[in-house]
Structure formats: C-alpha cells, structure tokens
Amino acid sequence: MVTVRDTSMVPPPGAMPEVIDQVALARLYGEPLFALPTDLYIPPDALEVFLEAFEGPLDLLLYLIRKQNFNILDIPMAGLTRQYLVYVEEIRSRNLELAAEYLLMAAMLIEIKSRMLLPQRKQEGADEAEDPRAALVRRLLEYEQMKMAAARLSALPQQGRDFLCAQVFIEQSLQPRFPDVQLTDLQEAWQDILKRARLVQHHKITREELSVREHMGHVLKALQGRRFVEFESLFDPSRGSTVLVVTFIALLELAKETLIEITQAEAFSPIYVRLAYKPA
Structure with missing residues (x-):
C-alpha cells in the first residue's frame, strides 16, 4: 500500500508558518520571529544594567x-x-x-x-581606648x-515640578502719577540752566577810538610848570589797560621827538620825566 502525501501544503524546512502561535519570540517588521538570528552582533557596552545608583x-x-x-x-x-x-x-x-x-x-x-x-592602646586621660x-x-x-x-x-511641592503659578494679565487704564518735586530739585535744575547759559553766552568786543597825539598833549600838559614828574604818576590805572598802553606809546613818541627827557639817578632808582630843555 502506497500513501501519497500532498507536499504542496507542507512548508519547507526553516520556512515560517502562516499561523502565528504562542511560541513566537518576537515580531520583526510585523512578522513572527521563532529563533534568534545567528549573525546578530551586539556590542559589549550596548546593554548595561545598573542595579543600584549611589551618590558616593x-x-x-x-x-x-x-x-x-x-x-x-x-x-x-x-x-x-x-x-x-x-x-x-x-x-x-x-x-x-x-x-x-x-x-x-x-x-x-x-x-x-x-x-x-x-591590641588597642589607651590614650592619656581616657578610661577606654577609642x-x-x-x-x-x-x-x-x-x-x-x-x-x-x-x-x-x-518632598515639598516645588514650582515647575509639582505645580505652576497661574498668571493673569489685566489691561486697565491707570491714572498717571507724576513724581513729587522738592525744593532742592528746583534749585539743582536752576543751577544747571545757569551753567549752560554761561557756556553759550556771547561776548561782544567793541573798538575804542584812542588817539596817541591826544595823549601826547595830555602828557605835555601834565609836565608844564613842573621840574620832574615821576614816571608812574603819568598813568591812570582806573581808565583801563588800553589807556595805559596808549599813554606809554605817547611817552615813547615824545621821547623820540626829544620833547621830553626820561632820567634816572642810578640803577633801580625811581624814573623821572621832565620837559626837554632847549636853550634860547
């Protein structure tokens, strides 16, 4: 008696069955995996198990x-x-x-x-060894x-970990509050204004008409009828530096024209001025 088997319904050796049973180890891309692959390489440090973690x-x-x-x-x-x-x-x-x-x-x-x-050693002054x-x-x-x-x-509640703070923004019109101004604030502001005013102030220089000839006449008039006159007495400081300069130039012009004589008895002694002597 010969038994004939239909081999078309028997899967070849190593082939995966179409029906997934409870013996499958895992699924790979949706397909059942019944045995671990033999060519799979896992690095030694890829899988590590830490039983306990200690801080020191x-x-x-x-x-x-x-x-x-x-x-x-x-x-x-x-x-x-x-x-x-x-x-x-x-x-x-x-x-x-x-x-x-x-x-x-x-x-x-x-x-x-x-x-x-x-053996334990006792320390000095102690009953028992430490x-x-x-x-x-x-x-x-x-x-x-x-x-x-x-x-x-x-264990205490912490913001950001256990709870969050609620924030509500309310837009409302507030009456503006102007700062209070004290008397010292006004004084300081006024001082600043004065400082700025002094920095930008304008100084107008005017031209004063002074005549050397006129001052030469004043010097000659002051020397009339006097024998000697001190050099310093011919200048009037109250009239300003410009008048002093013009008076000095007038004296130089008179000495140049030999109308006056400037004399001095000795070194560092007072200087005197007199009219030039002209024989008749």
Missing part, C-alpha cells in the same frame, strides 16, 4: 548597613568590607575614574579592620541626617 562611598556604606540590618554603632567590619569590595570590583571593571573614591573608602575600611585586630570605627560612624550618621533632610526638602 558613604551612600553605598549606608545602603549596605541598612540592607543587612547592621547596628550602625556596632558595625561588623568583615561582612561590610566584603560586600563593599564586591561592588567596588563591579564598578572598577566598568569605570575606573568613578571607582577612585570608592577605592579610597575600601582602603579606609581595611585599615579600620586591621586596627580592630591589633573605637577605630568611631570616626566612620560619625561620618555615616551626619551623612544620613543630611540625606534625610534633603529627602524632606525634595
């Missing part, structure tokens, strides 16, 4: 102590150091720069453990207080 060595130590229900005042250093080193080795293989401060704390833990194994773990316990307690305070502050 003290945060990690506090986490290990609270997780194992250790008494923070009586820390079992052996178990704590062992668990701490496991975590440090994990982050050391991934990020050496991040592990630097954790390695420093690991060295401190090992030092504390070694000091606990040695516990090597005392400094670490104080740091952990202070850090826990600060962490709890930060958590309480973070």
Whole structure:
C-alpha cells in the first residue's frame, strides 16, 4: 500500500508558518520571529544594567548597613568590607575614574579592620581606648541626617515640578502719577540752566577810538610848570589797560621827538620825566 502525501501544503524546512502561535519570540517588521538570528552582533557596552545608583562611598556604606540590618554603632567590619569590595570590583571593571573614591573608602575600611585586630592602646586621660570605627560612624550618621533632610526638602511641592503659578494679565487704564518735586530739585535744575547759559553766552568786543597825539598833549600838559614828574604818576590805572598802553606809546613818541627827557639817578632808582630843555 502506497500513501501519497500532498507536499504542496507542507512548508519547507526553516520556512515560517502562516499561523502565528504562542511560541513566537518576537515580531520583526510585523512578522513572527521563532529563533534568534545567528549573525546578530551586539556590542559589549550596548546593554548595561545598573542595579543600584549611589551618590558616593558613604551612600553605598549606608545602603549596605541598612540592607543587612547592621547596628550602625556596632558595625561588623568583615561582612561590610566584603560586600563593599564586591561592588567596588563591579564598578572598577566598568569605570575606573568613578571607582577612585570608592577605592579610597575600601582602603579606609581595611585599615579600620586591621586596627580592630591589633591590641588597642589607651590614650592619656581616657578610661577606654577609642573605637577605630568611631570616626566612620560619625561620618555615616551626619551623612544620613543630611540625606534625610534633603529627602524632606525634595518632598515639598516645588514650582515647575509639582505645580505652576497661574498668571493673569489685566489691561486697565491707570491714572498717571507724576513724581513729587522738592525744593532742592528746583534749585539743582536752576543751577544747571545757569551753567549752560554761561557756556553759550556771547561776548561782544567793541573798538575804542584812542588817539596817541591826544595823549601826547595830555602828557605835555601834565609836565608844564613842573621840574620832574615821576614816571608812574603819568598813568591812570582806573581808565583801563588800553589807556595805559596808549599813554606809554605817547611817552615813547615824545621821547623820540626829544620833547621830553626820561632820567634816572642810578640803577633801580625811581624814573623821572621832565620837559626837554632847549636853550634860547
């Protein structure tokens, strides 16, 4: 007896069935995927799983102590150091720069453990020797207080994170309010006006007609009937500098024309002026 099978309805080996059942691993572009591809390359750093995130060595130590229900005042250093080193080795293989401060704390833990194994020495004036773990316990307690305070502050409602401030803009006409002017403000404004006025003021220079010949006659008239006249007495400062200059020029003209004589007894002595002597 020969059995004939219709191979047209049997899918070839490795072909995907048309019906999607519950054994499909995933869907790729809408098609069922029953086996992982063998030629798929995934970089080593593409997938990383971070179980816990710590802010520093003290945060990690506090986490290990609270997780194992250790008494923070009586820390079992052996178990704590062992668990701490496991975590440090994990982050050391991934990020050496991040592990630097954790390695420093690991060295401190090992030092504390070694000091606990040695005979303790009493300090002068103390009844009992200081516990090597005392400094670490104080740091952990202070850090826990600060962490709890930060958590309480973070739990408070914050603007922009938990709520937004409602802002309403109302347009309305307001009566303008002019500033009050004090007496000192008016005085300062007036002083500024005077300063600007002095900067832009105009000075008009007028031409004064003065005659040298006329002043020569005045000098001759002053010397008439007098033997000697002091040089300074011939000038009148009250009439201005221009009259003084013209008078001096008149004296020079009279001396040039030998109508007067200017004499001096000795050096630095007073200067005298008199009419020139002409023999008859």
